[in-house]
Amino acid sequence: MRVRLGGLTVASLSNDAIVIYSTHGLEPPAAFQTVWHPVCEHHRRCKLSVEETKQLTQASAVLVFCDTRIDEHMSDAFDITSSVSRLGSQAPPLILVHHSMAPELLPASTAADPDCELEFESWSKAVNAGMDDVIIVESCGGRLAAEVQARIMQLARQAKKLNDEVNQRREYIQHICSVEDVVHDIVWDYLRVRLRTGIPGIDEDIGPGIPESIDGLLVGQSLGEGSFGTVCRLVNPNNRASSTQAVLKIMDKKPLTNWHGIASLKRQIAVMMLLSSESCCHPNITKFFDVYHTDTHILFHMENGGPLDLYKRLILREEESLAMSVGQVSSMLKQAIDGLHHMHVGAQMVHRDIKPENMILDESNSDIILKYADFDTAQFVKPSSVCRGVIGTFPFMAPEVVLERKYLPYPADIWSLGVVMTEITCRLGILKKAVGLQRPKKNMSKEEKAQVERQTMERIRSFLSTADYVGMLLERHVRRDLRELMEPAQLLLEGMLEVVVEERMTAAHMLEASTGRFGP
Numbered sequence: 445m446r447v448r449l450g451g452l453t454v455a456s457l458s459n460d461a462i463v464i465y466s467t468h469g470l471e472p473p474a475a476f477q478t479v480w481h482p483v484c485e486h487h488r489r490c491k492l493s494v495e496e497t498k499q500l501t502q503a504s505a506v507l508v509f510c511d512t513r514i515d516e517h518m519s520d521a522f523d524i525t526s527s528v529s530r531l532g533s534q535a536p537p538l539i540l541v542h543h544s545m546a547p548e549l550l551p552a553s554t555a556a557d558p559d560c561e562l563e564f565e566s567w568s569k570a571v572n573a574g575m576d577d578v579i580i581v582e583s584c585g586g587r588l589a590a591e592v593q594a595r596i597m598q599l600a601r602q603a604k605k606l607n608d609e610v611n612q613r614r615e616y617i618q619h620i621c622s623v624e625d626v627v628h629d630i631v632w633d634y635l636r637v638r639l640r641t642g643i644p645g646i647d648e649d650i651g652p653g654i655p656e657s658i659d660g661l662l663v664g665q666s667l668g669e670g671s672f673g674t675v676c677r678l679v680n681p682n683n684r685a686s687s688t689q690a691v692l693k694i695m696d697k698k699p700l701t702n703w704h705g706i707a708s709l710k711r712q713i714a715v716m717m718l719l720s721s722e723s724c725c726h727p728n729i730t731k732f733f734d735v736y737h738t739d740t741h742i743l744f745h746m747e748n749g750g751p752l753d754l755y756k757r758l759i760l761r762e763e764e765s766l767a768m769s770v771g772q773v774s775s776m777l778k779q780a781i782d783g784l785h786h787m788h789v790g791a792q793m794v795h796r797d798i799k800p801e802n803m804i805l806d807e808s809n810s811d812i813i814l815k816y817a818d819f820d821t822a823q824f825v826k827p828s829s830v831c832r833g834v835i836g837t838f839p840f841m842a843p844e845v846v847l848e849r850k851y852l853p854y855p856a857d858i859w860s861l862g863v864v865m866t867e868i869t870c871r872l873g874i875l876k877k878a879v880g881l882q883r884p885k886k887n888m889s890k891e892e893k894a895q896v897e898r899q900t901m902e903r904i905r906s907f908l909s910t911a912d913y914v915g916m917l918l919e920r921h922v923r924r925d926l927r928e929l930m931e932p933a934q935l936l937l938e939g940m941l942e943v944v945v946e947e948r949m950t951a952a953h954m955l956e957a958s959t960g961r962f963g964p
Contacts, residue, residue, distance in 0.1 A: 445509070445543065448584045449473045456589040458596050460504035463496070463536070467510045467520040468543065483520040490526045500528060503536040505596045508575075509543040512567065525574040537576035537599040539592070540567075544582060624701075631701050632737075641710040642717065644737050652739040654694055657681070659734075659745065663692055668753065668801075672820045677748070690733065693744035700742065708820070709742060715793055715822040716744075724791055728783030730804060730817045749804030749815035754864070757805050758872050772812045773926055776805075777865055777933070778962035779814040781954055784861055787816070788951035794853040796821040796831075798860035799840045800867060825853050836860065838897055839875055843905040844945055846897055855948045862940030869933050870921040878917050879907050905943050914938045932961035 445468070453475045454462060464472070464480050472480035481496060492500065500506065506528060510521040521540060528535050567578045577595050636643050654676075655663055664677035673695035700709060716732035718724050725731060736743035752760075754776075760766045768776075780803065787793050795802075795816065802818040821835050830850040834841070842859035844851040866874055888896070907913060914937045922930045936957055939949035949957070 445470050446473055448543070448582070448588055449476065451585055452589055454479055457507070457592045458504055459593075460596075461499070461502050462505050462507060462596075463499050463503045464507045464509070465521075465524050466543075467508070467517040468545070483524060487520070487523045487527050490523065490530060492527050492530070497531070500531060500536060501534045505592075505599065506536050506538045507541050507592065508538060509541050511545050512540070512542050512570070514545070518569065521570065521575075522573045525570075529574050537596075537603070538574065539595055539599075540570045540575045540578045541592075542578070542580055542582060628697075628701055631703075631706055632697070635703070635706050639706065639710055641706060642713040643706075643709060643735055643742065646737050646739060650736060650738045650743075652741075654741070655692075655738070655743070658692055658736065658743065661690065667691060667751075670801075670818065670820075672818075673744075678745075689748050691746055691748045693746060695742045695744070697740055697742060711823060712819055715791075715819050715824065716746075718791055718793075719787075719819070726783060726786040726790070727813070728779045728815050729786065730815045746817075747815075749817055750806030750808075750813065752805050752807075753801050753817075754803040754805055754814070754868075755800035755872070758800060758867065767925065768812075770926060770928060773868060774929060774962045775812055776814050777868060777929075778958060780861060780864065781936075781958045781962070783814070783816045784857060785951040785955040787822075788854055788857065791824075792826070793822055793824045794831075794857050795819065795860075796823060796835045796853060796857065797837055797840075798857055798864060799837045800864055800872070801837075803864070823853070827854060829853075831856075834894075834897075839863065839900070839904065841901070842945075843901045843943065846901040847905070852945060854950070855945045858940050858949055858951065858954065862937050865933065865940070866917070866937060869918065869926055869929060870923060874917075874921055875904065878921065879904055908941055909943045914941055929962075932958070935961075 445466070450473075462479060464476060465483060466472075466480070467483050469482055479499065486493065506524075508521050508524055511517045525538055528538060567580065570578055576599055579591055579595065581591070583591055632643075632646075635641075636645075650658070657663060658678065660681070661678040662681050664679040667675045667677055669675070673693050676692050676694060678690045678692055699705060713732075713735060719726065719729050720731040720733070730749045731747040733745040733747070736745065757768075761768050784795070784798070787795060797818065797820070798816075802816065804815045804817045806813040806815075823831075825831065829852075831853045832850045834846055836842075836845055836856070838846075840860045840863045842851070842856040845856050863875055871877075915934050918930050918934050918937070922933075936949070936954065939957065940954065942948040
């Protein structure tokens, strides 16, 4: 060590302060005593003394002299690395400097040839452990000083470059945040009023994030989560065990902070307000009470239609003790038809996402009550108008929704309810099973998934074009306890699952055909 550092001072190695560690336990040359630290027991516990910490936070680099051929030395070097790294952003870069022991002092397990090639594995381990650089050649005097200075300058340039990139990224993020703030103000302060959305201004009494309470009711457990928001139960604070007749739908504003998002909210609110008005409410449609606006969320205060949706209830009925009677199923079918007829004829609107998850059930009394919910995609549409875009959930979407550029939305709703009724009378996923459809593979791209859905819809349309296919489907798969409903169900489903859109049942025809066949 005296040979390698002979004639050198701390200033020879760096213009700035440095700290030196050695895993050899050697006495430092006189010129380096103030910056020299042997590896001690507290380093093995990843701790630093107060003096070390002060020196390290002011240092431009740390040199660790270590024989990289010896495991004990490398272990000590890694302990130093861990100790210094705990300083976080104040930690200086670490440079591992290979320093051989005399051959006669090497452990018996280590090759004694002083000219042997050093193990690359040791150096890579050092870098992976957190070392910033490695000096392999055992140069002395001026050569060592030049090597160390070059490495320190290189690390300083890299640190400056990285710091500049971080500052640029920080400025970019700040710019993005300022733009987002401007967009937020335009959408929620200007467009909200200009478009007459029905959304009030921000309620300063409701803090950001998911609220703890609303209108004196506590926000309880989540009942379900969809692509547009989370629905939570509202609980009476005076009796937490009992649920109220209300829920809270919580929607994050970030994905809605654009023209399409706020236009969608306007459409939803208009639809729900009409369906909840005295002149247009219906017992099979959930009511809308109020809307709230916070810094981060839009909140819909709505009727609690029941504890379960139809999808979960159809799963539970597979247990014998939770089976549904013919009367319950018949009543459900009739209510589903009545509710859709009211939307189409009474309100002149389409739901556009009819599926079991969007039908809520209440079996608290002896009767079973079904209510339509989730009007995120609902829209007022004239009977002769057409829609564009794939809206809905596979496989409840009508074939023309996926296969055609534009389609009539009213018949598409009829088809969706027909698929739901098939699952009620048979089982969940019956259409996919009967047609022999396979699930799309995971990690599919959006384009690949769309292609699979198109192929699947073409197959469904082809199968349902077969004469009496609906009758064969029910004959093979209708539940044994519901066989007495097969004939009236077949009469309806043949008209609702008609592939030719012009020949498909309308809501009026559907209601007429169901009268007297499914309950009162």
